[in-house]
Amino acid sequence: MSDSPILVTGGAGFIGSHLVDALLAKGYAVRVLDNLSSGKPGNLPLENPRLELIVGDVADAALVLRAVAGCQAVAHLAAVASVQASVDDPVSTHQSNFVGTLNVCEAMRQHGVKRVLFASSAAVYGNNGEGLAIDEDTPKAPLTPYAVDKLGSEQYLDFYRRQHGLEPAIFRFFNIFGPRQDPSSPYSGVISIFIERAQQGLPITVFGDGEQTRDFVYVGDLVGLLLRALELPVLEVGAANVGLNRATSLNQLLAEIAGVLGGLPQVTYVAARAGDIRHSRANNQRLLSRYGFPEPTPMAMGLAQLLAH
Numbered sequence: 001m002s003d004s005p006i007l008v009t010g011g012a013g014f015i016g017s018h019l020v021d022a023l024l025a026k027g028y029a030v031r032v033l034d035n036l037s038s039g040k041p042g043n044l045p046l047e048n049p050r051l052e053l054i055v056g057d058v059a060d061a062a063l064v065l066r067a068v069a070g071c072q073a074v075a076h077l078a079a080v081a082s083v084q085a086s087v088d089d090p091v092s093t094h095q096s097n098f099v100g101t102l103n104v105c106e107a108m109r110q111h112g113v114k115r116v117l118f119a120s121s122a123a124v125y126g127n128n129g130e131g132l133a134i135d136e137d138t139p140k141a142p143l144t145p146y147a148v149d150k151l152g153s154e155q156y157l158d159f160y161r162r163q164h165g166l167e168p169a170i171f172r173f174f175n176i177f178g179p180r181q182d183p184s185s186p187y188s189g190v191i192s193i194f195i196e197r198a199q200q201g202l203p204i205t206v207f208g209d210g211e212q213t214r215d216f217v218y219v220g221d222l223v224g225l226l227l228r229a230l231e232l233p234v235l236e237v238g239a240a241n242v243g244l245n246r247a248t249s250l251n252q253l254l255a256e257i258a259g260v261l262g263g264l265p266q267v268t269y270v271a272a273r274a275g276d277i278r279h280s281r282a283n284n285q286r287l288l289s290r291y292g293f294p295e296p297t298p299m300a301m302g303l304a305q306l307l308a309h
């Protein structure tokens, strides 16, 4: 294993910090570039001498060029992950979510770094494929600036692949959950919100009848996948969905939480959110054939990890 670091942009965030832990555990040196807008230094084992934290913005091209220098690969996870923030402030989030990706591509080209993992989103499909297991060829219908920037980032990565030999592994994450997911916004991941409120005995709000479904993936399983993509000798072209092809309704989720916690606070059902997707589930054939996906962490076990956090 080369001693040159893996750059993890957004490495102080929820998913990024789990990837950093896993990389360090495998013996990699890691460099994190994060502006700490939602990430926290406390998510990182800063005492580890094989970890370097650069506090700064992926929209800063000169800084990204310095951060990529000497790295063997990049995991590009930095983004404003809140879809609502992109709706409220498209210009600012575009800097992080699109310009940041272009800066990473260009810095990799200049330094001759090839392998890059990219965190795209199921949001690129919009409402298309709703109710079906969505496959990667489903027509794209990005409905928000967040989704437009993710799709544009995917396309830039593909341009740099064709033109400059970059090796992008593009993943469209469905609903990822686990420890360190920040529950502080109403638009945070539903599991992080429900667990925090249940632990504090605060009432839980369900938007709609609770029969909407999502394809939840435990963050530890996602990280295993990212490591495999980093180390595969050859990557196939095109994005892969990251989901389990498994629909869990919010009512089922609440039952699981009640099982793990031994009860629930009051649950109130209010009107569904405008534009909320009813059913979202990944066709994950491509993921399985390319990267494999060992037995996923059962929901109850993932929730228990979250509670222990």
Ligand code: NAD
Pocket: 009, 010, 011, 012, 013, 014, 015, 016, 033, 034, 035, 036, 037, 038, 039, 040, 056, 057, 058, 059, 076, 077, 078, 079, 080, 081, 095, 096, 100, 119, 120, 121, 122, 172, 173, 174, 175, 176, 177, 182, 189
């Ligand atoms: P997160 O907010 O915890 O992590 C994002 C990290 O990026 C944070 O540490 C933040 O400080 C950093 N960041 C944001 N803008 C930056 C900038 N301009 N420069 C440098 N750092 C910046 O969110 P997360 O859930 O860990 O998301 C990680 C990635 O996965 C994001 O790209 C997100 O869009 C994508 N994603 C997540 C999910 C999910 O279910 N959590 C679903 C689809 C896609």
Ligand code: UD2
Pocket: 081, 082, 083, 121, 122, 123, 174, 175, 176, 186, 187, 188, 189, 190, 191, 193, 194, 205, 206, 207, 208, 212, 214, 250, 273, 276, 277, 280
């Ligand atoms: C996810 C992603 C989003 C985008 C989108 C694409 C997260 C956090 N969000 O949105 O970034 O990629 O997929 O389709 O991963 N809910 C409640 N009560 C609450 C909070 C949420 O009922 O307190 C409902 C919400 O209305 C929705 C479901 O829970 O029906 C899941 O909500 P979410 O915000 O966790 O995720 P989602 O799929 O809407």
